[in-house]
Amino acid sequence: MVLESDNDLLRYSRQIMIPQVGAEGQEQLLNANILIIGMGGLGAPAAIYLAAAGIGHLILVDFDEVDLSNLQRQIVHTTTDIGRPKVESAKESLLSLNPDIEITTINRKLSTKEMGAEIKKADVVLDCSDNFTTRFAVNDSCVQHNTPLVSGAAIRMEGQISVFRPDHEDTPCYHCLYKGGNELDESCTQTGVLAPLVGIIGSMQALEAMKIVMNIGETLNGKLMLLDALTMEWRTLKLPRDPKCPTCGEHD
Numbered sequence: 001m002v003l004e005s006d007n008d009l010l011r012y013s014r015q016i017m018i019p020q021v022g023a024e025g026q027e028q029l030l031n032a033n034i035l036i037i038g039m040g041g042l043g044a045p046a047a048i049y050l051a052a053a054g055i056g057h058l059i060l061v062d063f064d065e066v067d068l069s070n071l072q073r074q075i076v077h078t079t080t081d082i083g084r085p086k087v088e089s090a091k092e093s094l095l096s097l098n099p100d101i102e103i104t105t106i107n108r109k110l111s112t113k114e115m116g117a118e119i120k121k122a123d124v125v126l127d128c129s130d131n132f133t134t135r136f137a138v139n140d141s142c143v144q145h146n147t148p149l150v151s152g153a154a155i156r157m158e159g160q161i162s163v164f165r166p167d168h169e170d171t172p173c174y175h176c177l178y179k180g181g182n183e184l185d186e187s188c189t190q191t192g193v194l195a196p197l198v199g200i201i202g203s204m205q206a207l208e209a210m211k212i213v214m215n216i217g218e219t220l221n222g223k224l225m226l227l228d229a230l231t232m233e234w235r236t237l238k239l240p241r242d243p244k245c246p247t248c249g250e251h252d
Contacts, residue, residue, distance in 0.1 A: 001030040001056050008100070012054050025214040030056040032213045035122035037061050037138055039086040041198030042152045042205065043128035044076035049206040051094040055213075057102045058094065059118060062086045063109050073195040112137065120145040124209045127151045128202065132178065136247075139174035142166055143248050149174065150208045152201040157194050157229040159201040162239065163208050163220040166248065171222055172239050175247040197229050 003009055003016075003023055015021050015029075032055050036043050039062040050058060066074075066081045066089050074086075081089035087105035094103055110118065119125055119141045127138045127149060135151065142149040146167040151174055153160050165171045204225075211217050226235045243249050 002027055003030070011098075011100075015053065020216045021214060025216065026054060028214050029054045029210060032123045033057045033059065033121060034124050034126065034209055034213075035059045035061065035118055036126045036128055037134065038128035038130065039074070039076065039090045040064075040070065040128065040130060041073040041193065041195075042154065042202040043126070044074045044090070045199045045202035046126055046128060046152075046206040046209075047090055047094055048076055048097065049203055050209065051098045051101055051103075053206070053210060054098065055101060055210075057104070059104045059106065059122065060087045060090055061106045061110060061118070062090075063107060073193065073198050075199070112141070116141045116144065119147050122147055124148045124150060124212050126205050126209055127174075128205065135174060135178075139164065140247050143173050148212050150205045150212070152205045154198045154201045155193055156191055157197060159197050159227040159229065160224060161201055161204050161208070161220060162224045163212070165219075165221045168221065170241055172241040173245060173248040176242040176245045177224065177239055194229060197227070200227065200229075 003026060012026050016023055016026050034050055034055050036047055036058060039060055047058060047060065064086050066077045066084050066086055068082055070077060071079060076090045076093045085107045087107050091103045091105050115137060125138060125142055125147055127135055129135055139149060143166045148167060149164040151162050151164065164173050166173060208219050211219050222239055224237045224239045
């Protein structure tokens, strides 16, 4: 896909003006395939910004329906969408924002094989899920297929984001960060979350994904960025690769 019309140039003009982006970078965005796992608090703002920025093909995965309690933070949905599949609600909203992109929806839980097939086709994966079972499964498949992964999480007034690049040598994966499993799980259903926090983290996921597609700047690869929204303090930690990691480590 190339920039052909005056409408394209006008729609994306504020991005094209950036020296690191230009027409070439915009065309890279237009030709990108980005897979978003979860259309909730993180996936909603991430999808909105990726659609607006001109990502050519978005694949949205979620098996849930819109509920009244979602609307406090899942800004891609509206009150009239209550009861609809989240992926269909999101698709309609995103296409009304940018009708020139392609959106594929998957309204079911993916099997391991299905997830692998979708991740293999993607240029970047955004993990916007809310449980460790899904996060570990997405990470495993990204490592297997050398697909960049942008992982975000938010709960209460705390958020985090990291980038994992299995296509780069000697870089960590998500399993290097979290050794455990379901015992770590918490959800905003149980403990709550402040609405703008997921907007901040989800928007940053979109930003990191775009930088990966255009190969510009520095990403959070090998780093974990933490936000304490109560004090508005950011911390960035280095995340080393674990040579004994069961997913990406060196195995005999």
